[in-house]
Amino acid sequence: MLMQGKNAFEIAGYAREAVQPRTSPSRGSTPCQSLLALFQMSALETVPASKAVCWEGDSASHLFQVVEGVVRLQRIIGEGRRAITAFQYAGDVVGAFVQGEFPFTAEAVTECKIRRISRKTFLSEVTGSDVLRPEYIKLLCEETAAAHEQMVLLSKKNAEERLCSFLVELASRGGAPGQTGLLQVPMNRQDIADYLGMTIETVSRTISKLAARKIVVPEGRHNLRIICFSRLSRLCGNADAFHSENCHRMGIH
Amino acid sequence: MLMQGKNAFEIAGYAREAVQPRTSPSRGSTPCQSLLALFQMSALETVPASKAVCWEGDSASHLFQVVEGVVRLQRIIGEGRRAITAFQYAGDVVGAFVQGEFPFTAEAVTECKIRRISRKTFLSEVTGSDVLRPEYIKLLCEETAAAHEQMVLLSKKNAEERLCSFLVELASRGGAPGQTGLLQVPMNRQDIADYLGMTIETVSRTISKLAARKIVVPEGRHNLRIICFSRLSRLCGNADAFHSENCHRMGIH
DNA sequence: GCGGGTTGTTACGAACTGTTACGCGGTCTT
DNA sequence: AAGACCGCGTAACAGTTCGTAACAACCCGC
Structure with missing residues (x-):
C-alpha cells in the first residue's frame, strides 16, 4: 500500500525525507x-x-x-x-x-x-x-x-473581535491548548495581520490590550497562555456568543 | 420533462407563478x-x-x-x-x-x-x-x-478599490452594460455596503468621488453610466491591473 | 556568552472610515 | 393631494486603524 522513497517527487529542489507513514491524526477536525x-x-x-x-x-x-x-x-x-x-x-x-x-x-x-x-x-x-x-x-x-x-470577520468585525476569533479558531484547529491553556501560535505577527486584514502594529496593540485585561498572557513570540477562554469566546463578535461546550471541548475548565 | 403547476411547492406562503420554463441564459458566466x-x-x-x-x-x-x-x-x-x-x-x-x-x-x-x-x-x-x-x-x-x-478585497483593498471591483464584477456577472455603458445596479446602497465591508455613507462618498473624476455618472439610484471602463478596471487594485480585453468583453469602446 | 539581525512592541501623528445629523426627492398611505 | 416614510446624498465631527519611527525582545551564529 505504501511505497517508500521509490518514485519520489521532490519539491523544487528541497530534500525529501522518506519517513514511516503516520496514521492520520485522531482529532475531530480531521475531514475523514x-x-x-x-x-x-x-x-x-x-x-x-x-x-x-x-x-x-x-x-x-x-x-x-x-x-x-x-x-x-x-x-x-x-x-x-x-x-x-x-x-x-x-x-x-x-x-x-x-x-x-x-x-x-x-x-x-x-x-x-x-x-x-x-x-x-x-x-x-x-x-x-x-x-x-x-x-x-x-x-x-x-x-x-x-x-x-x-x-x-473581514467584513464586520473590529480588531479585537478578529484577533479573538483567530485565537479561538487556532485553539480548535491548530491543536488544543490543553489544561494549562498554553496556546502555540506558529505564525508570526505579519501572518496574523495579513490573515485578519490588519497591520502588524494593530495585531500587537490588540494582543497587548487583551493581556492588560488578563484574558491572555504572551509567553514569548509563539506562545499565548489563555487565561479565560470563555471571555475570549464572548469577544469573537459572533451572534451565538459563548457556548459553554467550547470550554469542555478545549479542555479548559 | 417539465411539470407545470402540478406538485407545486410554495415558498412560505408566497404566491407561486407557473410560468413557461425559460431556456437557460446564454451568457458566458453560466456554470453549465x-x-x-x-x-x-x-x-x-x-x-x-x-x-x-x-x-x-x-x-x-x-x-x-x-x-x-x-x-x-x-x-x-x-x-x-x-x-x-x-x-x-x-x-x-x-x-x-x-x-x-x-x-x-x-x-x-x-x-x-x-x-x-x-x-x-x-x-x-x-x-x-x-x-x-x-x-x-x-x-x-x-x-x-x-x-x-x-x-x-475585504482584507486589503480600500474603499475606492472595493467599489470599483464591485462594479466590474457586476458588469460581468449581473449583465453587461452594453455599448452605452449603462450599468444597472439592482441592489441598494446598504446591500453594497454590507457586501464590501463598508458603510452606506462611504459607498456614497466613493461613488461621488468617482463621479467627480468623470469615471462614472449616476443616473438615478439604480443606474450607473460607466464613462471609462478601462479606468474602472485599473482602480480595482488587482496586481494584474487592466487588460484591454475587458473592454471588448464588456462591449465598451 | 556575546553581538547582530530579525521580529515584536509601543508611541504619536495622519489618514481613512465610521458616526451623527440634516436635507432632498421619491413613494406609499390616508 | 398632503403627510409620513424610506432611501440616498452631503457635511461636520469622532473614532479606529494605519503608518512611521524608535525602542525592546528574541533568535541565531560565532
Whole structure:
C-alpha cells in the first residue's frame, strides 16, 4: 500500500525525507479518514519554513495533505500587499477546490511534512468510490463554510473581535491548548495581520490590550497562555456568543 | 420533462407563478447547461423583493437556481450587523456548497424567479452522471475562487478599490452594460455596503468621488453610466491591473 | 556568552472610515 | 393631494486603524 522513497517527487529542489507513514491524526477536525488514506501511498516530503508548496497560477496537477506543521494560503496583490486566505493544519488538504490553476500560493509557516497526490488519481479515486465521494463533498462544504466565516470577520468585525476569533479558531484547529491553556501560535505577527486584514502594529496593540485585561498572557513570540477562554469566546463578535461546550471541548475548565 | 403547476411547492406562503420554463441564459458566466437542466423539471417560483428564499440554520433540503433577478447571501451577527457574502445572478445556483444547514440567509434583492430541486435528487443525479459531476466540481471551484477573491478585497483593498471591483464584477456577472455603458445596479446602497465591508455613507462618498473624476455618472439610484471602463478596471487594485480585453468583453469602446 | 539581525512592541501623528445629523426627492398611505 | 416614510446624498465631527519611527525582545551564529 505504501511505497517508500521509490518514485519520489521532490519539491523544487528541497530534500525529501522518506519517513514511516503516520496514521492520520485522531482529532475531530480531521475531514475523514478514508480521504486522507489516499495520501498514505505517497512519500512524506519535508518543506522548510517559508518555502512554497505550490504557486499561484501554476497548473494544479497535485493536491497536498498537511501531515505536520502549518501552511498558509496567500495571494499577492500589487505593491507588496499580501492577503492570507486560509491556514491549513495537520490533516487538512490543500487544493481540494482547485481545478485549473492554483488561485493562491501555499507556503510553509513552520517546517512542514506533507504528502502529495496527483489530481488525476485523486479525482478518479474519489469519483469511483461511494465512500470517498461524500467525504470529498463534505470537505468542500467545510472549506466554503470557513470562507464565509472569514468573509464575515473581514467584513464586520473590529480588531479585537478578529484577533479573538483567530485565537479561538487556532485553539480548535491548530491543536488544543490543553489544561494549562498554553496556546502555540506558529505564525508570526505579519501572518496574523495579513490573515485578519490588519497591520502588524494593530495585531500587537490588540494582543497587548487583551493581556492588560488578563484574558491572555504572551509567553514569548509563539506562545499565548489563555487565561479565560470563555471571555475570549464572548469577544469573537459572533451572534451565538459563548457556548459553554467550547470550554469542555478545549479542555479548559 | 417539465411539470407545470402540478406538485407545486410554495415558498412560505408566497404566491407561486407557473410560468413557461425559460431556456437557460446564454451568457458566458453560466456554470453549465447540463446542471441547470436539472432545475428545468421544477416549477418557476416568484419571490418578491427582500423576501427570503431560505434561512440560515435551516436544514438545506433544497438547492435553488436563480432564473431571473438577484439574490443576496447574508449572515447576521449580533446588534444589527449584517454581512453579505455573495450576490447570485441569473443562472447561478444557490446552495451548491451546503450540506447540512444553510450557513446564510438568501434573500431576493429584486423580485426573482427561481426554481428549486431537492438536494437528494440533485446529488443522486450528479453522482450518477459523468457529465454532471465535473460540472458540479467546476461550480464548486468557481464559488471558492470567488470567495477567495472577496476575502482579498475585504482584507486589503480600500474603499475606492472595493467599489470599483464591485462594479466590474457586476458588469460581468449581473449583465453587461452594453455599448452605452449603462450599468444597472439592482441592489441598494446598504446591500453594497454590507457586501464590501463598508458603510452606506462611504459607498456614497466613493461613488461621488468617482463621479467627480468623470469615471462614472449616476443616473438615478439604480443606474450607473460607466464613462471609462478601462479606468474602472485599473482602480480595482488587482496586481494584474487592466487588460484591454475587458473592454471588448464588456462591449465598451 | 556575546553581538547582530530579525521580529515584536509601543508611541504619536495622519489618514481613512465610521458616526451623527440634516436635507432632498421619491413613494406609499390616508 | 398632503403627510409620513424610506432611501440616498452631503457635511461636520469622532473614532479606529494605519503608518512611521524608535525602542525592546528574541533568535541565531560565532
